[in-house]
Amino acid sequence: MFPTTDDSGTVIDCLLGEARRLGVQLYTRQPVSQINRDDRGFTVAVKGSAGWWCDRLLLATGSSPVGYRLAQALGHRIVPPVPSLFTFNISDPALRELAGVSVDPVTLTLPLEDGKPLQQTGPLLMTHWGLSGPAVLKLSAYGAIGLHHQRYQASLTINWLPQLTQEQVRQRLLDLKQDQGKRLIISFPPFPLPRRLWHYLIQHRAGLAADLTWASLSKPQLQSLVTELTRGAYAITGKGVFKDEFVTCGGVQLREVDFKTMASRICPGLYLAGEILDIDGITGGFNFQNAWTTGWLAGRAMAGVELGSKTLRHPVKLRILPGIGEVANGIDLRGGPADGIHLRFNGGAVVGGLAPNSGNGGHDQRRRVGWSHG
Ligand SMILES: Cc1cc2nc3c(=O)[nH]c(=O)nc-3n(C[C@H](O)[C@H](O)[C@H](O)COP(=O)(O)OP(=O)(O)OC[C@H]3O[C@@H](n4cnc5c(N)ncnc54)[C@H](O)[C@@H]3O)c2cc1C
Numbered sequence: 527m528f529p530t531t532d533d534s535g536t537v538i539d540c541l542l543g544e545a546r547r548l549g550v551q552l553y554t555r556q557p558v559s560q561i562n563r564d565d566r567g568f569t570v571a572v573k574g575s576a577g578w579w580c581d582r583l584l585l586a587t588g589s590s591p592v593g594y595r596l597a598q599a600l601g602h603r604i605v606p607p608v609p610s611l612f613t614f615n616i617s618d619p620a621l622r623e624l625a626g627v628s629v630d631p632v633t634l635t636l637p638l639e640d641g642k643p644l645q646q647t648g649p650l651l652m653t654h655w656g657l658s659g660p661a662v663l664k665l666s667a668y669g670a671i672g673l674h675h676q677r678y679q680a681s682l683t684i685n686w687l688p689q690l691t692q693e694q695v696r697q698r699l700l701d702l703k704q705d706q707g708k709r710l711i712i713s714f715p716p717f718p719l720p721r722r723l724w725h726y727l728i729q730h731r732a733g734l735a736a737d738l739t740w741a742s743l744s745k746p747q748l749q750s751l752v753t754e755l756t757r758g759a760y761a762i763t764g765k766g767v768f769k770d771e772f773v774t775c776g777g778v779q780l781r782e783v784d785f786k787t788m789a790s791r792i793c794p795g796l797y798l799a800g801e802i803l804d805i806d807g808i809t810g811g812f813n814f815q816n817a818w819t820t821g822w823l824a825g826r827a828m829a830g831v832e833l834g835s836k837t838l839r840h841p842v843k844l845r846i847l848p849g850i851g852e853v854a855n856g857i858d859l860r861g862g863p864a865d866g867i868h869l870r871f872n873g874g875a876v877v878g879g880l881a882p883n884s885g886n887g888g889h890d891q892r893r894r895v896g897w898s899h900g
Pocket of ligand 1: 559592772
C-alpha cells in the first residue's frame with residue numbers, strides 16, 4: 527500500500543499533522559520499562575525520566591519484546607511471536623544468479639508438518655538469496671508458525687505454468703518433438719517464460735545438454751522437463767536475509783480484548799492496539815489497517831466517545847509525575863526522535879505508536895512517530 531506521492535513520509539506527515547491538530551504531545555527517546563497498576567490507574571516507569579501516571583493506557587508497542595513483557599506483567603497471555611511476511615532462502619547458486627528475474631503467475635505449494643499443504647498463486651521474484659515476491663510473502667504468512675517449528679527447513683514446489691495442466695505441457699513438448707525436431711531445445715522455449723529461467727530449467731534443473739534437439743529428447747528426459755516445469759522441488763533452507771520479515775505473527779491473545787473498544791478484558795483501564803495483538807495480515811495494507819483501525823477504536827473508547835457519536839462522555843484525569851512538570855490539557859513537547867515513544871493527549875496515554883514504521887523496517891529515526899486517535 528503506497529501513497530500517491532510514492533513517499534512513505536507522506537503517511538507520517540499526515541498522521542503527525544493530525545496529532546498536532548488534536549494537541550497530542552509526543553515524547554520520544556523515552557522507552558517505557560515498567561507499568562504498575564493500582565486501583566486508581568497506571569504508574570508508568572520511563573527510562574531516563576521520572577515517568578508518569580494515567581488512569582487509561584493504550585499499549586501499541588508493535589512487536590517489541592518489551593511491549594509483550596509489559597502486557598504480560600499486566601496479566602495478558604502472549605501467543606508466542608514468530609516472524610511473518612518474509613522471503614525464502616534457497617541455497618541454489620544457479621537460481622540466485624537469476625536475481626531480478628520475475629514470473630507471474632506461478633503456483634507455489636508448501637507442505638508443512640502441521641497441516642494441509644499451503645498453496646499460493648501469484649508473482650514470484652528470484653533474489654540473491656532465493657525467492658521473494660507476493661506469492662512467497664503470502665505463503666510465509668499462512669505458514670509462519672509451521673515454518674518456524676520446522677526451523678525454516680521445508681520443500682517448496684513451484685509450478686511455473688499454472689495456467690496449463692501437466693497433460694497440456696506434456697502435449698506441447700511432444701508436438702515440438704514432432705514439429706521442431708531439428709531445433710535446439712535451449713534456444714526454442716515453447717512457453718512464455720524469461721529466457722534466463724528457461725536456460726536454468728533446461729540445463730540446471732532437467733539436466734539437459736545445451737546442444738540437445740527436440741527430436742533427440744528421450745521419454746525420461748521429457749518427463750523430467752514436465753516435472754521441472756510443473757512441480758519442481760526447491761529446498762527452503764532458511765528465512766530471507768536478517769530481519770527482512772515485515773510483521774510478527776503472535777502477540778496478545780485476542781479473546782482477552784474487547785474488539786468494540788480494544789479494552790483489555792484482563793486489566794481495567796488498559797487498551798491494546800496494532801501489532802502487539804495476535805493479528806497479522808498478508809501483504810496489501812492489512813497490517814497498517816489493523817494498526818489504524820484498532821488504534822481508532824481504542825482512542826475513541828478511551829476518550830469515552832461511543833461508536834458513531836461525536837461527544838466526549840467523560841474528560842480524563844492525567845497527571846505527570848514530579849520532575850516532568852504539569853501538563854494542562856496536553857500542551858507539552860519534549861525530547862527528540864529516539865527509541866521508545868509515548869504520548870499524552872486529553873484522552874489518556876499511549877505507549878508506542880500506531881504504525882510509525884511506515885514500511886522501511888523502522889530504522890530511519892525520522893519515521894518513528896506516535897499519536898493516538900481522539
Ligand atoms: C519493512 C516493512 C514494510 C512494511 N510494509 C507494510 C505495508 O506495505 N503495508 C502494511 O500494511 N504493513 C506494512 N508493514 C507492517 C506495519 O509497519 C506494521 O504492522 C505496523 O507498523 C504496526 O503498527 P504498530 O503501531 O502496532 O507498531 P509499530 O509501528 O511497530 O510501532 C510501535 C512503536 O512502539 C514503540 N515502542 C516499542 N516498545 C516501546 C517501549 N517500551 N516504550 C515506548 N515505546 C515503545 C516503538 O519504538 C515503535 O515506534 C511493514 C513493516 C515493515 C518492517
